[in-house]
Amino acid sequence: MNTKPVLHLISVMLLVLGVAIGLCAGIAWFYDDPLRMQLGLLLSAGLVMLAGLVMFMLTRGPVDLSRRDGFGIVALGWIAAAVAGALPYIATGIITDPVSAVFESMSGFTTTGASVLSNLESIPYGVLFWRALTHFFGGMGVLVLCVAILPFLGVGGMQIYRAEMPGPSKDRLTPRIATTAKLLWGVYVLLCVAEAVLLRLGHMSWFDAFCHAFATMATGGFSTRTASVAAYNSVYIETVIIVFMFLAGTNFALNYRALRGKPLCYFRDPEFRFYVGAWLTATVVIIANIYGKVYPSFWHSVRAAFFQSTSIMTTTGFCTENFDKWPGASKVVLILLMFIGGCAGRPVAE
Amino acid sequence: MRILIIGAGNTGRNLALKLCEMDHDVVIVDHDPEQLAALDAQLDLMTVLGEGSSPEVLVKAELSKADLVVAVTSGDEVNILACQFAYAAGVAHKVARVSNPALAHSTLLDFKQLGVDLMISQNEEVSREIFDVLRNPGLTELTELLDGRLVIAGVRVKKGGPLLKGSLAELHAEPMVSSARFVARVRDEHLSLPYGETRFQVGDDLYVAITPEHLPTFLDWVYPGRRAFGKTVLAGGGGLGLDLAHRMEAGRMPAVLLERDAVRAGECSESLKSTLVLHGDASDRETLINAGVGDNTAFVAITGDEELNIIGCMLAHKLGATFTLAQVTKPDYVPVIRGLGLLDSVVSPHQCMVNAILHFVRGQHVKAAVRLGRVPGEFLHVAIRKRHRWVGKPIYKVKMPGRCLIASVCRDDQIHVPTGDLILQAGDQLVMFALPADVDRVDNAFKS
Numbered sequence: 001m002n003t004k005p006v007l008h009l010i011s012v013m014l015l016v017l018g019v020a021i022g023l024c025a026g027i028a029w030f031y032d033d034p035l036r037m038q039l040g041l042l043l044s045a046g047l048v049m050l051a052g053l054v055m056f057m058l059t060r061g062p063v064d065l066s067r068r069d070g071f072g073i074v075a076l077g078w079i080a081a082a083v084a085g086a087l088p089y090i091a092t093g094i095i096t097d098p099v100s101a102v103f104e105s106m107s108g109f110t111t112t113g114a115s116v117l118s119n120l121e122s123i124p125y126g127v128l129f130w131r132a133l134t135h136f137f138g139g140m141g142v143l144v145l146c147v148a149i150l151p152f153l154g155v156g157g158m159q160i161y162r163a164e165m166p167g168p169s170k171d172r173l174t175p176r177i178a179t180t181a182k183l184l185w186g187v188y189v190l191l192c193v194a195e196a197v198l199l200r201l202g203h204m205s206w207f208d209a210f211c212h213a214f215a216t217m218a219t220g221g222f223s224t225r226t227a228s229v230a231a232y233n234s235v236y237i238e239t240v241i242i243v244f245m246f247l248a249g250t251n252f253a254l255n256y257r258a259l260r261g262k263p264l265c266y267f268r269d270p271e272f273r274f275y276v277g278a279w280l281t282a283t284v285v286i287i288a289n290i291y292g293k294v295y296p297s298f299w300h301s302v303r304a305a306f307f308q309s310t311s312i313m314t315t316t317g318f319c320t321e322n323f324d325k326w327p328g329a330s331k332v333v334l335i336l337l338m339f340i341g342g343c344a345g346r347p348v349a350e
Numbered sequence: 351m352r353i354l355i356i357g358a359g360n361t362g363r364n365l366a367l368k369l370c371e372m373d374h375d376v377v378i379v380d381h382d383p384e385q386l387a388a389l390d391a392q393l394d395l396m397t398v399l400g401e402g403s404s405p406e407v408l409v410k411a412e413l414s415k416a417d418l419v420v421a422v423t424s425g426d427e428v429n430i431l432a433c434q435f436a437y438a439a440g441v442a443h444k445v446a447r448v449s450n451p452a453l454a455h456s457t458l459l460d461f462k463q464l465g466v467d468l469m470i471s472q473n474e475e476v477s478r479e480i481f482d483v484l485r486n487p488g489l490t491e492l493t494e495l496l497d498g499r500l501v502i503a504g505v506r507v508k509k510g511g512p513l514l515k516g517s518l519a520e521l522h523a524e525p526m527v528s529s530a531r532f533v534a535r536v537r538d539e540h541l542s543l544p545y546g547e548t549r550f551q552v553g554d555d556l557y558v559a560i561t562p563e564h565l566p567t568f569l570d571w572v573y574p575g576r577r578a579f580g581k582t583v584l585a586g587g588g589g590l591g592l593d594l595a596h597r598m599e600a601g602r603m604p605a606v607l608l609e610r611d612a613v614r615a616g617e618c619s620e621s622l623k624s625t626l627v628l629h630g631d632a633s634d635r636e637t638l639i640n641a642g643v644g645d646n647t648a649f650v651a652i653t654g655d656e657e658l659n660i661i662g663c664m665l666a667h668k669l670g671a672t673f674t675l676a677q678v679t680k681p682d683y684v685p686v687i688r689g690l691g692l693l694d695s696v697v698s699p700h701q702c703m704v705n706a707i708l709h710f711v712r713g714q715h716v717k718a719a720v721r722l723g724r725v726p727g728e729f730l731h732v733a734i735r736k737r738h739r740w741v742g743k744p745i746y747k748v749k750m751p752g753r754c755l756i757a758s759v760c761r762d763d764q765i766h767v768p769t770g771d772l773i774l775q776a777g778d779q780l781v782m783f784a785l786p787a788d789v790d791r792v793d794n795a796f797k798s
Contacts, residue, residue, distance in 0.1 A: 067391070158394040175352065175375035175396040 001072040005156070008059040009073050010080050013146055014052030017084050020133055021045035024088065028126025031207070037124045040092035047091075048084045063156055070159030077143050082106040088130045094123060108134025109142075113221030113317040120226045125207060128224050132211035139218025139248075140188045141165070148181035157181070173253055187256045192217045195244040202236040216244045219342065221317030228319040235303060238320060242310045249314035249342030250275065271343050278340050282333050283309045289330045305330075313337040351375065351711055354416040354441075356402035356432045357423030358385040360679040361447065361472070364700040365420060365707070366393055367681065368721075374711065377411050380423075403428040405435055414439040418710050422447045422703060430466060437465025443710040447472050447703060449589055468706060475702035476652075477593040480675065483695060484582055484648055485601060486565060487673065488573040490555065490695045493705075493720055495731060495781055500758050500765055501562050502533070502722065502729060505572050506694070507554045513572060519546035526571035529564040531767050533557050533757045533783045534725055539685055541726055541785065543755050557725060559757040559781060561765050579648040579673065581606065583641045585632030585662050586653030587618040590677070590699070594652070595625045606641045608632050610653070632662035638669055648673040652697075656680060663693050684724060698723045715796050717779075726786045729757060732796040736776040746770035751795040752788030757781040 025041035065073070085105030089095040095104060100116045107114045108131055117123060117131075137145070143164050147157040158177040173180045192213045199209035208224050215222045225231035229241060247255060250272060257265045266272050283305050291301040304321045311318045312334045323334065351374045355362050358380035366389060369376050376395040379402050380386055386397040400407030402423050413419070419436040421429035426448040433444040444467050448454055451471040453461075461469055482492040491504035507513045513521065521527045532544045534557040542548075550556065560568055570576055582598060584591050587609030598605040599622060607627045609615035619627040630637035632651055643649055649666035651659035656678045663674040675695040678684060687693050701723045708719035708728070718731040734740055740748050745756060745768050756768040760779035766772060774780075784792040 172396045175377050175394075177394050179375075 002065065002069050004059045004061055005063045005065055006069050006072045006076065007055055008061070008063060009065075009143075009146060009150075009153075009156075009160070010077050011052045011055035011059060012150060013077055013142055014048055014080065014084055015056065016142060016145065017081060017137070018045050018049030018052055020137065021048055021088055021130060024126045024130040024133065027129045027207075028124060031125035033124035033126050037092045037126050041088055041126050041130070044087035044091040047087060051084070063152055065153075065156030065159045067159050067162070069156070070161075070163035073160050074143060074163040078106075078109065081109050081137070081142060085109060085130075085134050088127060092124070092127055094127050104131070105134060108220065108222060109138035111135055111138045111218045111220035111315075113215075113315075115222065118226065120224055128211060129207070131222050132214040132224070135218040135220035135222055136192065136214040139214070139220065140185055144181050145185055147178055148185050151178070153178065173256055183256055184252050187252055187259060188217060190259070191244065191247060191255070195240065198240045199237060202232075202234055202240060204232065204237065212241065213244070215318070216241055216316060217248045219245065219248045219314045219316040221311070223318065229307070230320045238303065238307050241318060242307055245310045245314045245316045245318070246279070248316070249310075251343040254343075275340075275343055278337070279309065279313055282313070282337050285333050286326075286330045289333075290326055293327055294325065309334065309337055313340060314342050351417045352377070352415055353418045353420065353707075353711070354379065354408075354411055354413060354436070356380075356419065356421040356429065358382065358389055358397075359422065359424060361422040361700040361703050362420075363389060364679070364681060364698070365422065365703060366395055368704050369711070370395055372711065377416070379407060379411050401428070403431040403435075408432065408435050408439075413441065416441050418443040418445070418707065420445045420447075420703070420707055424449070426450055426453055430461070430464075430469075433466040434464055443467055443707075445470065445703075445707055445710070449473060451593070470703060470706050472699060472702060473589045473593050476677075476697060476699045477590055477597060479702070480594055480650060480652070480697055481597045481601070483675065484579065484598070484603065484650070484673075486569055487579055487648075488569045488576050491557075491722055491724065493722055493729075495559075495718060495720060495729060496758070496760055496765070496779065499561065499760065499763070500559055500781060501565060502557055502559055502720070502757070503565060503568075504555060504557050504695075504722070504724075505569070507550045507552055507556060508573065509552050511572060512574070513550050513556070514552070516549070517546065518544050518548045518550075524571070526568055529767060530558040530560040530568050531757055533559050533755060534727065536725055539688065543753060543783075543785070555724070557722065559783075577646070578603075580604070580646040581642055582648040582650060583608065583638070583643050583666070583671075585649070585651045585659070586677075587611075587614055587627070588652070588654060590652050592618055592621060594650070595622055599624055608637065608641055633658050633665065635665055635669070638662070638665055643669045643671050645670050645672070647671050648675070650675045652677040656683065660687060660693070664690075667693070688724070696724060712793055713797070716793065728784055728786070728789045730782045730784065730789070730792055730796075732780050732782060732792075734774060734776055734778045734780060735796075738776065738796075740774045741776045742773065744771050744773050748774070752784065752791040754782055754784035754788055754792050757783045 022045035025045055028038045028041050082102055082105045086101035089101040095101040104116050141164050143160050147161050161177050173183050196209040196213035199212055200206055211224045254266055254269055286305040287301050291298055295301045307320045308323050353369055353374050353376050355365055355378045358378050366376050366378055370393045379398045381401050383399055390397050398411040419441050421432040423429055429446040433446045436444045444465055446466045446469050448469055448471050451474045454469045454471040483489045489503055490506055493502045535542050535544050536555040582605045585608045587607050595605055595607050605625050607618055607625055608630050609618055610631050612629050615627050615629040628641055643666045649671040651662040653659055659676040663676045666674050673694050676693055677697050684696055687696055705720045712719045716730050716732055720729040758781040759766040759768050782792050
């Protein structure tokens with residue numbers, strides 16, 4: 001492994017994350033979080049940026065990456081991101097145990113969505129926003145973002161992209177990997193913003209709307225409410241989230257083509273057809289299974305089944321119902337859906 | 351520039367490699383998924399699986415977005431058809447490779463009107479290049495520029511040769527040298543631009559820009575006692591070998607053709623008049639001795655098997671051949687072979703395709719762009735516009751855009767050796783030689 005260029009790229013990633021933590025400090029200031037929170041975020045932003053800057057200066061030189069280096073960057077990059085991402089939790093004192101803080105941060109970046117935090121309503125805005133941002137970056141991959149924005153990577157960018165994007169993703173949108181990465185990030189950001197605006201129209205606050213949009217598009221599932229999406233109890237919000245969870249689970253190359261005015265391309269794709277088929281079948285089975293047994297109302301069963309099956313299938317993990325109380329057949333269907341997951345070429349989503 | 355390459359064979363792969371190096375957007379189409387996977391793993395390009403002559407596949411490769419289409423599959427018809435589709439889709443430049451030379455010279459059909467801007471018979475180009483080298487003993491490489499009015503010739507510094515006498519400035523006092531312009535020196539795989547104080551060493555590969563008329567006398571001076579090869583042994587009777595044998599016959603140069611396949615050897619024998627055709631293996635010592643490899647012979651290995659070519663050349667060298675040349679397609683091999691120091695020359699068959707499309711890649715103001723097989727860097731044929739900042743300046747006062755030099759000045763169809771006090775005029779045709787990193791800067795300096 002060529003240590004120098006590998007560390008160089010990780011330093012760039014740290015700089016990006018440092019700026020993002022700085023943004024959270026700004027949010028904390030805007031929403032008037034306790035001063036300790038603001039300073040904690042500012043301090044961690046400074047530390048991450050400083051680390052990034054020092055590393056950047058020490059490892060300057062030609063960036064010539066082989067395929068091995070691509071794997072090296074991705075493996076080290078995720079670890080570095082998780083450690084840097086844990087700083088804000090520790091510095092603000094929201095999570096005091098370093099292991100738990102790294103857990104929370106890693107869960108965010110990998111869009112796993114498992115959390116050590118319990119009472120989310122008591123957590124200040126700045127930290128909650130950082131938690132959502134880890135999803136946002138992890139969703140499309142902060143390293144893919146680096147590939148998109150760093151012009152000098154060339155072939156190296158391809159090595160990183162290849163190591164970062166799992167699965168049989170053959171969908172290059174353009175000859176150059178950097179342009180493809182830019183387009184995919186563009187689609188991702190566009191969908192995030194669109195969802196946030198739609199959620200806002202459903203009377204969510206801007207803050208909640210963006211946090212939920214990040215969590216949906218990354219298929220992560222960190223909410224700003226302890227009760228998750230159930231806290232809003234709104235059919236509109238649930239519908240919006242269902243639609244965007246579904247889009248987040250599809251191949252982003254397809255989303256891009258659809259946005260370019262070819263919506264029919266979805267149905268020409270065999271993987272997508274299977275994805276839709278599995279989703280609809282499973283939902284219908286669950287509705288038949290829970291209607292009357294768990295919920296007396298048919299519409300309530302439909303709403304619960306659709307939301308839960310989409311959330312589980314795309315591995316987002318938002319909840320509106322306690323499906324622990326559902327009959328065994330439904331649970332088995334949900335578990336099967338979890339195995340199917342989304343399509344290839346979608347945001348990293350476990 | 352977005353370039354669509356059709357065919358991921360040896361040539362397609364090498365083109366892709368060069369074009370990616372030059373930072374172009376490359377899309378490559380082939381029907382062999384393994385070839386594509388190998389390319390995809392190595393280069394930053396997009397691959398499309400399918401037949402190059404299928405409109406469906408070409409649409410998938412976004413044909414209409416391409417600025418240049420290069421069709422280099424093994425099928426002539428596929429290549430021509432692909433270019434015609436490209437023409438219909440409004441692609442600006444279309445280049446097709448053909449293996450049948452008759453197609454390239456066809457008077458029955460004007461392929462330009464059918465959408466093929468340039469049709470290249472690769473075998474013919476390579477064979478002409480090898481023939482030129484064989485006709486001028488001592489040369490390692492030869493490329494034409496300015497429609498044949500100038501050549502770039504490669505020579506190797508030999509022990510006791512006159513090139514070792516002094517620095518380049520001192521050598522220029524010789525009348526033989528004053529007609530030539532030294533443009534590049536390659537020593538241990540390192541390319542540099544020679545200046546007045548540069549001194550040469552044994553084993554250096556030098557490149558000079560010179561007119562074809564002056565070339566023989568220059569070579570006579572570089573290699574005292576130089577004489578024509580008594581015999582040339584050609585190993586490999588494929589399309590290229592046969593074409594070369596025909597040229598040798600036309601030039602009245604004695605040649606022996608070796609071919610491994612008995613049937614093909616028979617075909618070659620029927621097609622040739624005076625050339626002796628032997629059925630045998632080029633890596634077999636006995637065969638080479640029977641073919642007459644020995645003192646004052648040249649050995650040219652151009653079979654499709656490059657390892658065989660190299661081994662054959664090494665054997666011939668041991669047997670005392672004066673000059674050995676091997677066709678090598680894998681770019682990775684070239685520096686290794688040079689390092690061995692056993693082969694005099696290496697020919698890469700895809701080089702002529704690269705040169706053919708470089709011109710389109712460089713843009714309108716560059717009349718031709720040429721790369722040599724073994725030297726990084728590029729020759730650019732450009733014209734000095736009116737009001738260009740170089741007009742009216744003597745060459746020594748011109749500030750060069752990066753590491754480059756003026757290899758030749760052509761004024762009113764006359765070639766001038768670019769000495770320092772030559773004053774440049776509007777309308778002068780220049781041949782610039784630039785190191786790889788600075789080609790773009792030179793290119794930009796002449797953009798209008």
